[in-house]
Amino acid sequence: MKNMVTEFYAPMGNLWGLEMKEKLHNEKTEYQHIEMYDTAHFGKVMLIDGCMQLTTYDNFLYHEMMTHPVLFTHPNPLNVAVIGGGDCGTLQQVLLHPDVKTAKQIEIDKRVTELAELYFPELCTSNKDSRAELIFGDGIAWMRAQPASSLDVIIVDSTDPVGPAEGLFNYAFYQSCLKALRPNGLLVQQSESPLFHLELMRSMRSAMHDAGFTQSHTLLYPQPCYPSGWWSCTIAGREGDIKKFREADAEKRSFKTRYYSPAIHRAALANPPFMLK
Amino acid sequence: MKNMVTEFYAPMGNLWGLEMKEKLHNEKTEYQHIEMYDTAHFGKVMLIDGCMQLTTYDNFLYHEMMTHPVLFTHPNPLNVAVIGGGDCGTLQQVLLHPDVKTAKQIEIDKRVTELAELYFPELCTSNKDSRAELIFGDGIAWMRAQPASSLDVIIVDSTDPVGPAEGLFNYAFYQSCLKALRPNGLLVQQSESPLFHLELMRSMRSAMHDAGFTQSHTLLYPQPCYPSGWWSCTIAGREGDIKKFREADAEKRSFKTRYYSPAIHRAALANPPFMLK
Numbered sequence: 001m002k003n004m005v006t007e008f009y010a011p012m013g014n015l016w017g018l019e020m021k022e023k024l025h026n027e028k029t030e031y032q033h034i035e036m037y038d039t040a041h042f043g044k045v046m047l048i049d050g051c052m053q054l055t056t057y058d059n060f061l062y063h064e065m066m067t068h069p070v071l072f073t074h075p076n077p078l079n080v081a082v083i084g085g086g087d088c089g090t091l092q093q094v095l096l097h098p099d100v101k102t103a104k105q106i107e108i109d110k111r112v113t114e115l116a117e118l119y120f121p122e123l124c125t126s127n128k129d130s131r132a133e134l135i136f137g138d139g140i141a142w143m144r145a146q147p148a149s150s151l152d153v154i155i156v157d158s159t160d161p162v163g164p165a166e167g168l169f170n171y172a173f174y175q176s177c178l179k180a181l182r183p184n185g186l187l188v189q190q191s192e193s194p195l196f197h198l199e200l201m202r203s204m205r206s207a208m209h210d211a212g213f214t215q216s217h218t219l220l221y222p223q224p225c226y227p228s229g230w231w232s233c234t235i236a237g238r239e240g241d242i243k244k245f246r247e248a249d250a251e252k253r254s255f256k257t258r259y260y261s262p263a264i265h266r267a268a269l270a271n272p273p274f275m276l277k
Numbered sequence: 278m279k280n281m282v283t284e285f286y287a288p289m290g291n292l293w294g295l296e297m298k299e300k301l302h303n304e305k306t307e308y309q310h311i312e313m314y315d316t317a318h319f320g321k322v323m324l325i326d327g328c329m330q331l332t333t334y335d336n337f338l339y340h341e342m343m344t345h346p347v348l349f350t351h352p353n354p355l356n357v358a359v360i361g362g363g364d365c366g367t368l369q370q371v372l373l374h375p376d377v378k379t380a381k382q383i384e385i386d387k388r389v390t391e392l393a394e395l396y397f398p399e400l401c402t403s404n405k406d407s408r409a410e411l412i413f414g415d416g417i418a419w420m421r422a423q424p425a426s427s428l429d430v431i432i433v434d435s436t437d438p439v440g441p442a443e444g445l446f447n448y449a450f451y452q453s454c455l456k457a458l459r460p461n462g463l464l465v466q467q468s469e470s471p472l473f474h475l476e477l478m479r480s481m482r483s484a485m486h487d488a489g490f491t492q493s494h495t496l497l498y499p500q501p502c503y504p505s506g507w508w509s510c511t512i513a514g515r516e517g518d519i520k521k522f523r524e525a526d527a528e529k530r531s532f533k534t535r536y537y538s539p540a541i542h543r544a545a546l547a548n549p550p551f552m553l554k
Binding site (some may be wrong): 015235272 | 279281283285288289290291292293294296297316318426454472497499501506534537540543546547549550
C-alpha cells in the first residue's frame with residue numbers, strides 16, 4: 001500500500017484517503033491541529049483535527065456552491081460576511097461578483113489563512129482586493145456585535161459542528177445573523193452530507209426557523225473529499241422565494257466557473273424523496 | 278485502525294474503505310474474483326476484481342438512476358434488456374414500471390446472481406416476476422443475436438471498462454444495440470465518474486454517435502461507494518429529444534423511490550461547465 005493521508009469517518013465506518021507525496025506541515029495552533037500534505041493526484045490537502053478541509057483538485061465544487069447560489073438568489077448583494085472560510089476560497093468567489101462592495105472574512109484561526117497563503121496561493125489572489133477585509137477573531141462574537149441591518153449575505157463556511165464551529169449551528173448564532181441582515185438578507189451555511197447527516201440538517205433548519213428565518217432550503221452538490229462525497233449548503237431568508245434566483249444575471253455572469261451555472265443551480269435545489277420525507 | 282475493506286483507485290491515488298464486520302465470501306469464478314463482506318454501517322458489500330460494486334446502504338442511488346430516467350424518457354417501454362446487472366437491483370427497478378412487458382437480464386457470471394440472491398435478497402425480489410428472464414451468457418454475443426427492432430430500452434449495467442466489460446464500451450457493441458432497438462429505442466450505460474473519467478465519457482459518446490445514435494446525454498448522480506463518490510449514466514437515442522421525459526407519468530408513478538423524482542431527473546440532466554467544455 002502506498003503512503004496515504006486518510007480520514008476515517010467513524011459514525012459510518014468510512015475511510016477516505018489520498019496517496020501522499022510528502023507531509024508539508026504539522027502544527028497545533030491555539031484552536032486546532034492543522035496538517036498539510038502534498039498528494040499524488042489531488043494537489044495539496046489541508047486537514048483540521050484529522051478532517052480533510054480542502055484539496056487543490058476538488059475545492060472548486062464547494063467554494064462555487066457556497067457562494068454563487070446565494071449571491072444570485074439575493075436581489076442585490078452589496079455587503080457580504082464570510083464566517084470561517086480561512087482558506088480564502090469562498091472570499092475569492094464572492095469577490096468575482098462585481099457589484100459586491102464589501103466582503104469581510106472572520107476566521108478564528110489566523111494560521112489557517114497564513115498556511116492557505118503558502119499552500120493554496122491560487123485561492124488567496126483576492127485577499128488584497130480593496131473590497132476585502134480579513135478579520136481574525138471569533139465569528140460568533142463578531143456577528144453579535146454587528147449593527148442591525150448592515151449585511152446582505154452571510155456565508156458560514158466552517159468546519160464540522162464540533163470544536164470551534166459548534167456554536168455556529170444554533171439558535172443564538174442564527175438570531176445574531178438575522179439581526180445583522182437587512183430584511184431581504186440571506187444566510188447560507190455548509191450543512192454536511194445529505195446521506196450521513198439528515199438529522200443535523202433538520203435541527204439546523206429548525207433552529208433557523210426558531211430564530212426568525214421564515215424560509216430555508218438545502219442545495220446539494222458533489223464534494224469527493226468530504227464524507228460520502230456528497231455535500232450540501234442550506235440557504236435561509238425572510239423575503240422573496242429563496243428557491244428563485246437571478247437566472248439571467250447568472251447566465252451572463254462576467255466570470256468563469258467550473259461547476260456553477262444556472263442549470264447547476266436549479267439542479268442543486270432538487271431534493272430527493274428520502275430527504276423530503 | 279479498524280479492520281477495513283478497501284478499494285484503491287490508483288489513477289487518482291484515491292482510497293475508499295468501509296469498516297468490516299466479517300468476510301462472508303471469497304471466490305474466483307470463471308470470469309472474475311468476487312468478494313463479499315459484512316460492513317459495520319453500509320450493510321453488505323460486493324467487490325469484483327477488487328472494485329466495490331454495490332453496498333446494501335447506497336445502491337438505491339445507482340439502481341434508481343440507471344432505470345427510471347431512461348424508462349420515463351422512452352414514450353412506451355415494453356421490452357427491456359439489462360446487460361450485466363447480475364445483482365438484480367436494476368432488473369427490480371425496471372419491473373416497478375407496470376407497462377414493461379418483458380425484462381431480460383443477460384449476466385455473464387451466474388455466480389454474481391447466485392451470491393446476490395444470498396447476500397442481497399432484497400434486490401432479488403422480482404427475479405421470479407413472470408415478465409423477468411434471467412439469462413447467463415455473454416451480453417455482447419446475445420445483443421448481436423437479437424432480432425432487429427425487438428427492444429425498446431437497453432440498460433448496460435456493467436463493471437468498469439476493463440476485463441469482461443471492456444467490449445461493452447465500443448462501436449461494435451453500440452451497433453448491435455442500435456440494430457436491436459426499435460427506431461425510438463434508447464440505450465443507457467453507466468459512464469463512470471464525471472470528475473475522473475471525462476475522457477472515457479467522450480470516447481463512449483463518440484462511439485455511440487459513430488454507431489448511428491444521433492443523440493447522447495450524460496446524467497449525474499451521487500454514488501458514495503464508487504471512485505470520487507460522483508457517478509453518471511449516458512443515454513443515447515435517435516428520435517425525440519432525449520433530454521425531455523414523461524414528467525407527468527414520473528410524477529404520478531405507482532411505486533416508491535428514495536432518490537428518483539422528476540425534479541431529480543431534471544437535476545441529473547444538468548452538466549457543469551467543466552464537463553461541457
